[in-house]
Amino acid sequence: MENTIDLSRRKEELRNHIKDVFPESNLDYCLTCGMCVSGCPAADIEGLDPRKLLRMFVLGQEEELLSTRWIYTCTVCGRCKHACPMGIDVGRIVYVLRGMRPKDQRPANLQRSCELQKAGNSTGIPNEDFVWVVGDVLEETRQNEPEWAGLQAPIDKAGAEYYLNQNAKEPTVEPEEMVPLWKILHRVGIDWTYSSKWWDGANYCLFPGDPKDWEETLRKQVEVVDALGCRYYINTE
Amino acid sequence: MFYAVLEGLRRFKIPHNFEFVSIISLYARWIREGRLNVSSAWNTEGLKFTVQDPCKLVRQGIGDEVAEDLRFVIRQVAGEENFIDVWPNKSNNYCCGGGGGALQSGFVQNRRACGKAKFQQLQATGADVVITPCHNCHTQVKDICDHYNGKWQTTHLWNWIVKAMI
């Protein structure tokens, strides 16, 4: 039959690769019980689900694994692993598969977000723009809302207790969404700061599946926060 | 994104001098400690709230503890009786369907199909407001609401805290 799988010629490179790079994945432990499928929001989209994905490894369906778009519909939410009796981390296996794909065959926007992130932030706006927007919005609030005349939005304040980041969407698309957070922090009275060098709260380099890119961007952030000498790193999402 | 930092620090064993925290945990702590005083008195119309648990913050991040903090803050801000939880919830909640790069990847139809479960559980709450503490979730929850004709309002938490500050 046309779609017959000849197991005597079963390919094991991909399966072994997963086991090499991610030994605790438990890939082979799958009981094919279907618990993941029933809990997966991406199940039965494009005819795939976590169980079938794992089965393709077991049966050596390497071409299919390396070409399916399902790995971009799976959101790596980890709900499968949450209940899986064998604790199989399908999400991380998906990341590995994404990372094995040549960059030019990955969803363009996803890869671009990461490339931009490596350069500073995922939107690609210059850091000066962020500084300017924050200052502008702060000034406007102080003027329009007299009760908040003392509002602060410190940037690069060395020695502040808290470092704060901000999703790049706010300074670029909806800058007014930054104000409520400032007001809360002001009311609580903590000593905080942004960094003009690394202010983006997202890290899109996790998603394309290149751990090196993820690590590189994270190291940059860590350097920035430690350089400021902040005791706490607040993530806003 | 919370998980990218939390897990990255762990996996790549990156030395650092700070403690990594979520703003949600801090809101809850500040309210409990009396440093952030809020009241639900503003909610005279009885707006009903429900919540989205971001996978990267809750299930893959801190777990049920931060999910409880999140609910605590919403209850304080909106009023105990005005919060209704989704099912399943907390560490077992559904993904919005837009995470893990799905929003950036561009397969819109698949992404919305993936968000169907999220839409159904949010719709079942009958809530007026869905609090989304994550920007990815925010964008996706708003999109599926529009796409599947939901009636709720998708918002960040901070707007409501400011509204409730006394």
Add this chain to the structure above:
Amino acid sequence: MNNTKGSVLVIGGGITGVQTALDLADSGFYVYLVERTAAIGGVMSQLDKTFPTNDCSACILSPKLVECGRHLNIQLLTLSELVSLKGEPGNFRAVIRENPRYVDANKCIACGMCAEKCPKVVPNEFNNGLGTRKAAYLKFPQAVPLKYAIDAKHCIWLNKPGRCGACAKACPAGAINFDDKPKEHILEVGAVALALGFETYDPSLLDFTGYGRLKNVVTSLEFERLLSPSGPCLGHMERPSDHAIPKRIAWLQCVGSRDINRACNAYCSSVCCMYAIKQAVIAKEHAAGHLDATIFYMDMRTHGKDFEKYYERAKASGISFIRSRVHSVWPAGQAVHTQKGFEYGHDLLVRYSDEDGHLHEETFDLVVLSVGMQLSASARGLLSKLDIPLNSHGFVPFSSFSPNSTSKPGIFICGPVSDPKDIPQSVTEASSVAAEISALLSSSRWQTTKTKEFPPERDITAEPPRIGVFVCHCGINIASVVNVKEVAEYARTLPGVVFVQDNLFTCSQDTIVNMVATIRREGLNRVVVASCTPRTHEPLFQETLREAGLNPYLFEMANIRDQDSWVHQNEPEKATQKAKDLVRMAIAKVRGDQPLSANVVPVHKRALVIGGGVTGMVAALSLADQGFPVDLVEKAEGLGGNARRLYRTWQGEEVAEMLQSLIDRTTNHANITLHSSTTLERTSGSVGRFKTTLSNGKEIEHGVAILAVGGQPWRPSGEWQYLYGEEERVKTLLEVDELCMADENVKATGRSPLLSQLNHVVFIHCVGSRIPERPYCSRVCCTHAIDQALKLKELNPRMNIYMLYRDIRTYGQREILYQEARAKGIVFIRYDLNNRPTLTKDGDTLCIGAMDHVLKRPLVIHPDMVVLASAVEPRRDAGELSKFFKCSINAEGFLMEAHAKLRPVDFATDGVFLAGLCHYPKPLEESIAQAKAAAVRAVRVLAQDVVPAESAVAVVNPAKCVTCGVCAKICPYSAISKDPVLQKASVDASLCKGCGACVASCRSDAITLKNMGNEQIMAAIEAAMCNCGG
């Protein structure tokens, strides 16, 4: 001097501990039975019905509990725990702390007034927290001892003396004692049996189940209580949230089992598949068929005797089996705004994937979580106190060859403490432990036991009937419906009645003592008790008569509870009338009852064991070690049976060495006479005195017999042949085991191993099992096949191995092998009967065709070897042999035990026992436990000088007998023969079981059953029909 103690400490009062205690006490040892709670019975007492017989659990358990409670050589220590244990095998010193009951057990008449008046309401742990009890409580209605207790944690007085005391004021017996103190018992015992039971997994640790947050998600044990008549909804099956009767119930399997992620219990709990099916079947009965029952599972594990047929029947009855695990349970439908805020409905939504990967949603009224087994914290604490370590799965490690021993000599284990197991298996092990202890302490048999002395029987032949009638209230069981006083007054008016009394509980200790005195004082010569049921209580009252010097057959019971107050609750007047009728009938019958002589048979203290495989040898050795001579008969020339072909157990223990030592011991044991190349010619007699003629001409007299005739591998044929016998690359499991053993030898000589050359090996499971011709699971093959595949992987880690299976049934900790096999890359492919794998040969190439169960794509494999996991079947001659002993076989040809649940190694015929593969396919450790169990059951007979025989036997009136021979043919016990002198039918009283078949068959009315003759029965019927004032 003999320092060996003749007494034994049994810890744990569940069915396992109870069985060990009874077997030991009946074999000549004094037993202390220590139970942590206020009554014995354990988890089995909480169950509603039991599989596969659907017996009421409490009904089959209660007689054992009552027997235990009344046994002269068993001392119950409830509310007690072990403080310390010192010493060595044969001579231990145990310190036991008995916690205060605050109710004097000698005074308590179990009237329930204390509980009625107690104001403190607490959750009822017997109902798993569903429903409540009082701080003064009876653990459950059939509790043994039937004594109330006060829960110190909740009692108001005990926490604030002077504040309450309502129970003390209400107690008519003055039994409440708030000053009760813990007592210490120092016991000298020769051995210790640990029957520590299990607890169920707590699913609130798994958030996705919803347990603990959704009221209508319950555990399987909670569901047993919802079904049980003694449960919180009195058996009406209501769901907790709104007491509605569920119409749609889902069972979710493997909750807390086969899970290394969240639950951390890697093993299979063995029993959940069967209990879920049973619950679905029983729930359907409760709902009179109006129930949608759905079981969500991953592998259906119905690997026990008659389980597969039960499963098939359940499927046929409309229960849905969905092979899919459910991720989460949550409320169905929209939240609605109520006065209390937002609320979801009570119904539950379940989303599942079918086998093709398509998603479905279904709504249920109730979800039952089939929770697994684990050791309780208190059991773990006790084991650590005894310095007995646990394995990584939290169980006590065991050797397959000595499954009930621990690392501490003289301390034995039985039941789920070493591996999850069901009741028959636990009961078997309970007896197996008794055998171990009976052997260890055999020099002190009957040394510390007590003997019951009865006064001489009074001759009443010349006396007119003087009947005493005792009418029981049974607390409120009878009295709330039947007007007991009125019944008692009525009885007084009947002819021959000279004494009448009504009692709150006729069976309570004080009433019994009182009854003995009354019989003597009033000169009674007949007794009627109107109460519960003779099934559980007749022996108690008969013994009471004996204590008063009356023949026990001068007694009748009127069943005014089970057959009256319980079934006519809504018609008290008619029920009272019926009670009077029943009492009148009993009085009429007892008037004609005559004293019957106690028949006994002297015991020939010698055993016959048939079968020289591992089971037969172990049984023979156990008997021999317990001090009894044994004749061991084996058909073949050598000993060892199937085990000679086995390479290793699933725990990795090599069989050959164990087998050789077993053969050596058997051959050399002074108490064993071996008859090899020998078969049975004929057998006659009954328990205590069998006579068997062997093919070697020898005639053996023996008191008991154990059938251990084994089983055999089925030879693949027909549609399951898979080229077997035609193609040498197709082998069976045993053939590959032989190759493995050969390989070991090859390794020793340094040459390259035979099997390691293979590249692709396919195993086909269920070859010949679970099909209409053989509708049972062969139990051992999944584990055997997987272990063999792992062995092949050891020989060559790069070998590609494929397992074609239907359900993997690696029950208990065998599941770890399955996990290991997957981890090592062995590929498991599921097939079903509609889509069986094919094996063809193209030139010299073998080709397996199958369908992948996940991707739904055809697969081909070109194997170098195909291994068939073929069925285990009974030996064809097993049926013939069983006939010698009047034992029956089931439809598949396996020998049939007396009761599947509680008498797993007994035959219905007294004095004959069974063990091993002739009972059902099983692994070595289970055969060994069964062999020892059979041995101690046999010793219960051999240890006696005489055994009681039926007294109410048939007698032939030779004057009426026409010697037609019908009765002799019809007698199931061959008790009737032609008297050589009289040429009339004659009944051998020691063989007669009093069944009455001959009486009914006799056309000449020549046969009578003693005390069941026309005289008595007609008197009762006439009394029933007359309208004499009642």
